[in-house]
Amino acid sequence: MEKKNALAALSALGHDQRLEIFRHLVKLGPKGAVAGDIAAALSSLPNTLSANLSVLSQAGLVESEREGRHIRYRADMNTMQSLLGFLMEDCCGGDASLCVPAFDALKRCC
Amino acid sequence: MEKKNALAALSALGHDQRLEIFRHLVKLGPKGAVAGDIAAALSSLPNTLSANLSVLSQAGLVESEREGRHIRYRADMNTMQSLLGFLMEDCCGGDASLCVPAFDALKRCC
DNA sequence: TCCATATTTCCAGAAATCATGAATTATAGA
DNA sequence: TCTATAATTCATGATTTCTGGAAATATGGA
Numbered sequence: 001m002e003k004k005n006a007l008a009a010l011s012a013l014g015h016d017q018r019l020e021i022f023r024h025l026v027k028l029g030p031k032g033a034v035a036g037d038i039a040a041a042l043s044s045l046p047n048t049l050s051a052n053l054s055v056l057s058q059a060g061l062v063e064s065e066r067e068g069r070h071i072r073y074r075a076d077m078n079t080m081q082s083l084l085g086f087l088m089e090d091c092c093g094g095d096a097s098l099c100v101p102a103f104d105a106l107k108r109c110c
Numbered sequence: 111m112e113k114k115n116a117l118a119a120l121s122a123l124g125h126d127q128r129l130e131i132f133r134h135l136v137k138l139g140p141k142g143a144v145a146g147d148i149a150a151a152l153s154s155l156p157n158t159l160s161a162n163l164s165v166l167s168q169a170g171l172v173e174s175e176r177e178g179r180h181i182r183y184r185a186d187m188n189t190m191q192s193l194l195g196f197l198m199e200d201c202c203g204g205d206a207s208l209c210v211p212a213f214d215a216l217k218r219c220c
Numbered sequence: 221t222c223c224a225t226a227t228t229t230c231c232a233g234a235a236a237t238c239a240t241g242a243a244t245t246a247t248a249g250a
Numbered sequence: 251t252c253t254a255t256a257a258t259t260c261a262t263g264a265t266t267t268c269t270g271g272a273a274a275t276a277t278g279g280a
Contacts, residue, residue: 003126003129003180005123007126009123010123010129011124011125012119012124013119013120013124014117014121014122014124015121015238016113019113019117021199022264023196023199026198026199026200026201027199027200027201027203029201029203033258034257035257035258036255036257037115039257043211045239045240045241046256047239047240047241047242047257047258047259047260048238048239048261049257050257050258051238051259053257053258054259057136068247068256069246069255069256069257070247070256071256071257071258073275077201080197080198084194086133086196087123087132087133087190088136088190089136089137089140090136090137091136092185093139100159100196108134110266117236125267126267144226144227144255145226146225146226148229148262149227155269155270155271156225156226156227156228156272157230157269157271159227160226160229161229161268161269163227163228164228176276176277178226178228178277179226179227179276179277179278180225180227180277181226181227181228183232188244198278208240
């Protein structure tokens with residue numbers, strides 16, 4: 001992951017509703033939720049929610065897929081893993097061998 | 111970790127220079143660096159750096175300790191781990207047993 | 221005590237972000 | 251084709267964040 005992508009992801013998550021959206025989708029896992037259901041779950045106006053989903057999507061934190069009139073959103077765990085790797089880069093003084101097993105375990109986590 | 115703490119950490123890191131500072135300190139590990147050296151490494155004005163270190167400190171991402179005229183800063187890995195745990199809460203549909211080993215591995219990482 | 225260094229705090233204008241109403245696009249079904 | 255539903259896009263005022271200069275604080279050494 002490059003710095004600009006990490007900045008996009010971090011600032012996207014550094015916002016009350018967007019953090020709620022992301023955690024909601026993380027909990028729901030691969031089945032995700034359609035925009036309307038997310039709006040209902042978070043008691044949000046549809047345009048506000050749409051704008052925030054757009055920010056999360058551009059940051060690569062969620063992916064979307066149209067289902068008829070609905071659009072389904074899912075959390076993208078690959079981006080989370082890349083982000084963590086970026087934040088922890090060279091965290092063991094350049095010898096990352098100690099960190100790799102942790103990242104691998106996280107990859108298999110969900 | 112509570113939501114307000116996660117928001118503080120994420121929005122703190124969602125800023126170009128603060129992300130650079132944090133990653134710089136992560137690479138340096140437990141020995142950290144004094145403010146002046148960080149400013150030199152990042153070619154930053156001292157007041158700007160100080161303001162950004164303050165944001166990171168209030169978010170719990172760095173800790174500081176005075177050393178004579180200098181103040182030494184270190185990245186706080188415990189906050190990072192808590193943040194990751196918060197973001198991934200219930201990520202396996204409520205059965206977190208699959209994630210715990212990954213978090214433990216990360217805790218031992220550095 | 222006086223001075224130099226290291227860092228922080230204060231302040232103000234500039235820039236970016238945010239929330240909301242209104243309008244628009246896309247799709248399904250009658 | 252017409253209508254209703256789902257979601258997005260647009261426009262704008264309000265709020266927040268950011269940057270950098272100037273001043274203040276803290277410490278060590280002469």
